[in-house]
Amino acid sequence: MTLSPVHSFYFLGPLLISTDHCRPGTSHKNLELISKVRVNTQAVLKRAQHIQGQKIPKKQWQAAWLLKAVTCIDLTTLAGDDTPSNVHRLCMKAIQPIRYDLLKKIDMHSKGITTAAVCVYPSRVADAVTSLKAANSSLPVASVATGFPAGQTPLKTRLEEVRMAVADGATEIDIVINRTLALTGQWEAMYDEICSFREACGDAHMKTILAIGELGTFTNVYKASLVAMMAGSDFIKTSTGKEAVNATYSVAIVMVRAIRDYFLRTGHKVGFKPAGGIRTAQESLLWLTLIKEELGNDWLCPLLFRLGASSLLADIERQIYHHVTGQYAAYHELPMA
Numbered sequence: 140m141t142l143s144p145v146h147s148f149y150f151l152g153p154l155l156i157s158t159d160h161c162r163p164g165t166s167h168k169n170l171e172l173i174s175k176v177r178v179n180t181q182a183v184l185k186r187a188q189h190i191q192g193q194k195i196p197k198k199q200w201q202a203a204w205l206l207k208a209v210t211c212i213d214l215t216t217l218a219g220d221d222t223p224s225n226v227h228r229l230c231m232k233a234i235q236p237i238r239y240d241l242l243k244k245i246d247m248h249s250k251g252i253t254t255a256a257v258c259v260y261p262s263r264v265a266d267a268v269t270s271l272k273a274a275n276s277s278l279p280v281a282s283v284a285t286g287f288p289a290g291q292t293p294l295k296t297r298l299e300e301v302r303m304a305v306a307d308g309a310t311e312i313d314i315v316i317n318r319t320l321a322l323t324g325q326w327e328a329m330y331d332e333i334c335s336f337r338e339a340c341g342d343a344h345m346k347t348i349l350a351i352g353e354l355g356t357f358t359n360v361y362k363a364s365l366v367a368m369m370a371g372s373d374f375i376k377t378s379t380g381k382e383a384v385n386a387t388y389s390v391a392i393v394m395v396r397a398i399r400d401y402f403l404r405t406g407h408k409v410g411f412k413p414a415g416g417i418r419t420a421q422e423s424l425l426w427l428t429l430i431k432e433e434l435g436n437d438w439l440c441p442l443l444f445r446l447g448a449s450s451l452l453a454d455i456e457r458q459i460y461h462h463v464t465g466q467y468a469a470y471h472e473l474p475m476a
């Protein structure tokens with residue numbers, strides 16, 4: 140699919156972004172275009188409304204898309220009462236997200252369907268790594284870090300948290316941006332912080348959480364997206380799941396347009412992860428539709444698209460059960476981690 144810039148909502152001025160990311164040992168501060176960003180709010184809202192009005196696929200097509208959604212889930216537990224045993228159950232569910240007999244009925248049992256990753260707090264990374272290793276699974280362990288969810292701890296502590304999660308075996312790190320810097324327009328300082336997180340991540344994939352519910356305006360969301368991508372993020376992610384407003388379609392439009400604009404200028408594909416409050420199978424289908432329409436099929440894979448969710452999988456499995464049996468399952472029939 141050809142991605143065209145003609146529908147861009149933004150006036151970005153001349154091409155200013157370097158094609159290189161800020162990787163350890165390099166520095167590419169080129170933030171002049173940030174001041175030029177303007178977002179057309181009405182156009183964003185209209186586009187989001189259009190996406191939400193899209194017809195979702197039915198029958199076997201729906202089942203196929205739901206399985207695609209499963210493979211893009213970062214199956215998450217981020218609770219104060221997390222223990223090695225509930226993290227273990229989460230890992231087992233991630234390895235076999237849909238009941239084997241249901242997959243067999245639709246001839247999908249041998250496709251190796253798993254979620255994309257499990258996502259836990261830094262203190263639980265070692266538990267997840269142990270559980271997955273014992274099950275002979277190479278599923279990635281993602282960890283939130285950098286003072287998740289508020290990011291209001293000293294930089295030294297946030298960096299140490301990243302290093303600790305990586306040392307314990309996390310291969311994906313979900314960092315949170317410093318909202319204070321974003322809200323006071325200190326974009327260069329934010330860029331520098333994210334670059335330091337990038338360095339602390341080493342080879343681990345870095346997903347940068349914008350916490351859009353606390354950024355105030357679409358313009359700030361677009362600017363934060365650009366800064367995060369320029370500083371070397373592999374993904375940009377909407378929310379922690381802990382803000383009052385989390386993944387919304389309108390904010391997603393702004394973020395994916397930033398990803399698209401960045402790709403058109405640099406040739407670099409950055410992934411997108413909506414997270415927080417995504418609970419129903421129908422919502423997951425709308426998210427896939429949004430990605431397909433806005434970024435194209437290239438982005439419809441775990442390498443470039445994730446759904447951050449703690450309870451979405453239960454509803455998807457329920458819909459698959461209904462597709463296979465014609466009945467809705469009682470909750471005890473589909474044990475969820």
Ligand SMILES: O=C[C@H](O)COP(=O)(O)O
Pocket residue numbers: 215217258378379380381414415416417447448449450451
């Ligand atoms: O990153 C993932 C989110 O924290 C999950 O949010 P959720 O519990 O609302 O699904």
